[in-house]
Amino acid sequence: MRPRSGPTVEHRVLAVRLRLLRERAGISLQTAAEALDAHPATVRRIERAETGLDARQVGELLDCYGVPAAVAEPIMAGLGAANLPGWWHRWRDAMETWQQDVIGVESSASLVRTWHPALVPELLRTPAYAAALYRTQYPDDTPAQLDRRVELLRERQHRLRERGAALWALMPAAALHTTVGGRAVMDEQRERLTEAARRPHLTVQVVPLDHPPHAMTGVPPLYLLRVPAPEIGDQAVLETPGVRVDIVDDPETVMNHRIRLDAACAAAPHPGMPLPGN
CATH class of the missing domain: 1.10.260.40 (lambda repressor-like DNA-binding domains)
Known part of the structure; x- marks a missing residue:
């Protein structure tokens, strides 16, 4: 088991x-x-x-x-x-089964690359933005259960920063025009992204609304995880919200996802450009 x-x-x-x-x-x-x-x-x-x-x-x-x-x-x-159980063991009540496997790898990853086609990528979300999304995604959760999900996300973000892991996030500008939780929540989220883009080990790229289609256009949320252990190859996590999550470690498949993400990042504005609308 x-x-x-x-x-x-x-x-x-x-x-x-x-x-x-x-x-x-x-x-x-x-x-x-x-x-x-x-x-x-x-x-x-x-x-x-x-x-x-x-x-x-x-x-x-x-x-x-x-x-x-x-x-x-x-x-x-x-x-x-x-x-020994992983640090995330205490939050297992707030996790899906697939999240347990992903966080088990993410917790030791030296590089996390992430793309979301419509929202701010998870590891860059503020607590208020995340809470607003969780209320939509888990309508049957109690306030206490929702708080647990937010706590887990904050801990993941903290541990990623603490060990100096690299995070490279790509998102469309549409994510900043989708109002999650109200104007105050979005203002805070924008400020957080601007601040995050200045931190070492963190790269944020935003594809403008008038940008032509790129290699990741229409692709569901994607994580690429790299662990500095030769026994464990890179892993890709492809999420189809509300349907399924595929965790892939086949080298050729992961390479194909990485090539597509590389192409999209190369076509996007250079990191460090002001966020659209700022």
């Missing part, structure tokens, strides 16, 4: 290492499962970080793969940290 709060990057890294060690040893899933006296699905779940890393099971798998002590010992030593 997948941990309720989603796996941390440390957990994902160890899971990938276990899969690579099995494959390099030429051991099948069936043989690995027999070493655990379990079903092959159990090994697959371990390798996909969909279940906790049990020390006994991991030790038996490493023995089965003939892993030398110099390689096995750091893996075993890292199990404790890998099994």
Whole structure:
């Protein structure tokens, strides 16, 4: 069973290492499962970080793969940290299942690139702007539940800044003309974007209303996440609001999304230009 709060990057890294060690040893899933006296699905779940890393099971798998002590010992030593819940665990009641997986990667990302076709991208929203949207997106939530969602977003933004991760956001000027929460909320949001654009590690590009179509025109909200761990490739998160969210780690597919976003950013006004309407 997948941990309720989603796996941390440390957990994902160890899971990938276990899969690579099995494959390099030429051991099948069936043989690995027999070493655990379990079903092959159990090994697959371990390798996909969909279940906790049990020390006994991991030790038996490493023995089965003939892993030398110099390689096995750091893996075993890292199990404790890998099994710890992520910082976002306390907000799991305010998260969708897919958000748990995304935030698990985002929390260690060195670069986050984001596009939204109609609204201010999530990681740049003020609490008031976010709250106004949440009231529309989650009409059945109580005020306390809505507050929890806002708290989580603020914590994500804080941690991104705290570790100096790079954030590159692209949005259409239409996002600044869509009134969310009233004029005062929008004025504050504009001020926040202007301030954010001056911060290091943060790039904000706004496509003017009279700009011709570009590579991201009509594309749903997109996140590209890069983690400085060779075991974990770049990931793309494509959201179709109210329908589904696709989390993609296939290198070719992620590359295609990155190429489209690169093209749109290259065609947009240079970062640092005044926000439309300012």
